[in-house]
Amino acid sequence: MTLFQFIALATAMSLLVLVMKSFSKEYAVYTLIAVSIVLLLAIVDLTFGVVEEIKSVFAMTEIPTGLFTSCIKVIGLAYLTEFSASITTDAGEKSIGDKVRLFGKMSIFLMTLPMLKEFIKMITVLL
Numbered sequence: 001m002t003l004f005q006f007i008a009l010a011t012a013m014s015l016l017v018l019v020m021k022s023f024s025k026e027y028a029v030y031t032l033i034a035v036s037i038v039l040l041l042a043i044v045d046l047t048f049g050v051v052e053e054i055k056s057v058f059a060m061t062e063i064p065t066g067l068f069t070s071c072i073k074v075i076g077l078a079y080l081t082e083f084s085a086s087i088t089t090d091a092g093e094k095s096i097g098d099k100v101r102l103f104g105k106m107s108i109f110l111m112t113l114p115m116l117k118e119f120i121k122m123i124t125v126l127l
Helices: 003-023 025-060 066-090 094-126
Strands: none
Touching: 003 025, 025 066, 066 094
């Protein structure tokens, strides 16, 4: 899917959600969740190419492959956290969305600690 197709799809679906809001707020939330999932699936399709490109960058270096796996997990966690928090906020529960973002940030911090240790080891070897 090209960028223009994605933008057209997102715009059309946004208009659908707006129309649904005028009829029923409850159905508008369900429509918003369905629209978000459809758009997320379109984005996931692009993700595979990005992962392959990142793999090739890591292959050119002597960075351990475990760090690559951790990087992909952190990126995925960041996107899923933002997606979930955005849906929660759009549903009118901003405080819950903020808690989802906080939990995601803390999870990312904990997941990056082993990577930080590896980078410190690599730097100390260079020095």
